[in-house]
Structure formats: structure tokens, C-alpha cells
Amino acid sequence: MIQIGGREAETLLSFVTGKPVSYLRAHADEPFDDAVVAKFNELGARLKNGEPLAYIIGTAGFYRREFLVDPRVLIPRPESEHLVDEAIAHVYLYDAPRVLDVGTGSGAIAVSIAANVPQARIDAVDVSPHALSVAIANREGHRLSKRVAFYLGDLLEPVARKRYDAIVANLPYVPTGHGDEGLRFEPALALDGGPDGLDVYRRFFAQAPGALNPGGVLLAEGAPPVAAGLLALARAAFPQASVTLEHDYANRERYVKVMDPG
Numbered sequence: 001m002i003q004i005g006g007r008e009a010e011t012l013l014s015f016v017t018g019k020p021v022s023y024l025r026a027h028a029d030e031p032f033d034d035a036v037v038a039k040f041n042e043l044g045a046r047l048k049n050g051e052p053l054a055y056i057i058g059t060a061g062f063y064r065r066e067f068l069v070d071p072r073v074l075i076p077r078p079e080s081e082h083l084v085d086e087a088i089a090h091v092y093l094y095d096a097p098r099v100l101d102v103g104t105g106s107g108a109i110a111v112s113i114a115a116n117v118p119q120a121r122i123d124a125v126d127v128s129p130h131a132l133s134v135a136i137a138n139r140e141g142h143r144l145s146k147r148v149a150f151y152l153g154d155l156l157e158p159v160a161r162k163r164y165d166a167i168v169a170n171l172p173y174v175p176t177g178h179g180d181e182g183l184r185f186e187p188a189l190a191l192d193g194g195p196d197g198l199d200v201y202r203r204f205f206a207q208a209p210g211a212l213n214p215g216g217v218l219l220a221e222g223a224p225p226v227a228a229g230l231l232a233l234a235r236a237a238f239p240q241a242s243v244t245l246e247h248d249y250a251n252r253e254r255y256v257k258v259m260d261p262g
Contacts, residue, residue, distance in 0.1 A: 063112040072130040076108035102169040107135030197226040205237040215262030227253035
């Protein structure tokens with residue numbers, strides 16, 4: 001018999017058996033066959049080695065939906081849901097808003113906005129063709145191919161002639177060599193922001209002003225170690241806009257919000 005221990009172990013066992021966690025809890029004394037035990041132990045060893053559960057089971061929850069993930073993309077995190085909340089709140093009353101997601105990765109942000117704002121059209125860009133393969137699979141899985149378009153390229157270059165009512169960016173911001181042990185399985189291309197964590201954002205903010213419509217909002221995710229620098233970049237790029245540093249649910253400095261005065 002397998003002894004369930006902790007939420008991740010429960011989720012892993014649910015994945016292996018194909019049974020919901022509620023069922024497993026209600027039948028905790030039932031034995032499992034040898035194949036289930038062997039598979040659970042095999043995957044459990046990967047979990048103990050630090051591999052993220054999302055990569056082991058191939059999915060991650062984000063904004064009340066499930067998304068395909070694998071080592072080609074970052075695992076979407078709850079902190080990024082703030083950007084989705086802000087973008088939705090801004091564009092929801094537009095008749096036909098245009099939204100840009102820069103550094104889309106798994107496509108979780110783009111798909112989440114599209115799913116919650118039926119009148120919106122979203123363009124999403126990533127420099128990694130491997131990440132876009134995952135993003136496209138997520139778009140198709142959520143049946144949003146008519147309203148979410150993906151572009152391969154560096155930052156805003158693939159959409160250089162377009163303008164948007166909302167721009168969301170979740171770009172690499174981890175200073176080189178400063179990622180914690182838990183990030184070692186995730187793609188360095190999506191994490192490494194250079195010596196101070198702001199190299200990619202410097203290039204982004206050099207391009208962003210020409211892409212934002214009057215009255216539009218720009219949201220750029222970071223973390224406490226780079227928050228002050230990210231705020232300074234945004235204020236320099238948008239000197240006439242309202243630029244604020246916003247916090248996540250744990251009251252940590254998480255993202256910069258730029259509101260164009262229109």
C-alpha cells in the first residue's frame with residue numbers, strides 16, 4: 001500500500017492511477033497493484049530530486065485552467081495571475097481590444113486573457129520556437145485559435161507595426177547565476193536577465209512606447225531584487241504616464257504598471 005504524504009504526492013498518485021484525489025482519500029486503505037506502485041515510486045524519485053511536479057505530470061494550473069507544460073517553457077505561477085487580472089480589468093469594456101503578450105512561454109497569459117474577454121484579440125510573441133510549440137498546443141486545447149495569434153521573434157520585432165490597448169510582459173529577470181535551486185529544471189532562456197536581471201527589459205522598454213495605444217496599459221512582471229530598476233526603466237520610457245510598482249498577494253513587489261494618459 002502507498003502512503004499518501006502531502007499535496008504533491010496526492011497529485012502524483014492521482015496522475016498515476018487516473019483517479020481524483022477525493023477518491024484516493026476516501027479509499028486510502030485500498031491496495032494498489034504492482035504496476036501503480038512501481039510507476040509512483042519512479043515518478044516520486046524524480047520529485048524528490050527536485051524536478052517540478054508540473055513537468056512530471058505535464059500540466060500546471062493557472063487562472064482556473066490547466067495548461068500543458070514541459071521543460072521547454074517556464075511553469076506558470078500564481079504571481080503572474082495579477083497581470084491577467086489587470087489586463088482584463090483594463091480591456092474588458094473595449095469593443096474590440098488588442099492585447100500583446102511578450103515572452104508568452106506556455107501561452108498561459110495570452111490564453112487566459114482571451115478566454116475571459118471574448119471580444120479581445122491577442123498577439124503573443126516568444127523568441128523560442130520550442131516554447132511556441134507548447135503555446136500553440138495550449139491555444140488549440142482551449143479552442144482559441146481564432147483570437148490568439150503567436151509570433152516567433154525577439155520582443156516586439158515581429159509586431160513592430162502594430163499598436164495595442166494592453167501590453168503584458170513576463171520577461172527574464174533573474175540575475176545571471178542567482179537563480180535558486182528550484183529553477184534548475186526550467187529553461188535558462190526564459191530566466192536569465194543578465195548581470196543585474198534587467199538586460200532584456202532594457203531592450204523591451206526601448207521598443208514599448210511606440211506599441212502602446214493612447215490610454216493603454218502596460219504591465220511588466222519582475223521580483224523584489226529588480227523592482228526598483230524595473231520601475232526606473234518604465235518611468236524613463238514613459239515620462240508622461242502614470243507608472244507604479246504593484247505588489248502580489250504576498251505583498252511582494254511584483255510588477256510595474258504603466259497607464260498612458262491618452
